Amino acid sequence: MIGLKLDDRDLKILSLLSQEGRLSKADLAKRVNLSPTPLWERLKRLENAGIIRGYNADISLKSVAPHIEVFVTVELENHKAESFQAFERSMDRHEEIVACWAVGGGFDYVLQVITRDIDSYQRLIDTLLEGKVGFARYYTYVVTKPVKLRGAPPLKFLLGRDLPDGSAGDGTE
Secondary structure (H helix, E strand, O other): OOOOOOOHHHHHHHHHHHHOOOOOHHHHHHHOOOOHHHHHHHHHHHHHOOOOOOOOOOOOHHHOOOOEEEEEEEEEOOOOHHHHHHHHHHHOOOOOEEEEEEOOOOOOEEEEEEEOOHHHHHHHHHHHHHOOOOEEEEEEEEOOOOOOOOOOOOHHHHHOOOOOOOOOOOOOO
16 A cells, blocks of 8 residues: 555455455446446556456366465575575466465465476476575475465455445455
8 A cells, every 4th residue: 555545435446356356347336336437547546556466266276177286385595685586586487386475484485386286396396496596495285175265354354444334345235
């Protein structure tokens, strides 16, 4: 939110889209009590500010293709700024690395990897090790089953309050 002041209507738009991403613009405009043109202008402003980063489908991968999901904790060999920058740049080169977080504590990064099988995961790790991205050590955690999957929590939890007009910010009215 740096540099962009969000009003309650903006927050309502974000809340609805985070829960119901396929809402038509007409339906969204009606639910936030705006006409289509002002809604469109707000959406563009939120997108241009990087607050709305994209619109995605939540796909059940197990229904589409065999795959494995792996979380990897990584500790880098050295902790110089250029080492972190080089590691972070290298993450974009591998499509199977679907998420990477810099973390505090005992490790430097946590990676989320989704790939075809354990062999393709091992080839990825071998490539990273051969590419000298700075691993001191890494630990692999294979996901055996998803227990809870959800995007961001309802905005009311982050804001510490319900949204105006009685909306809880969780997609319910």
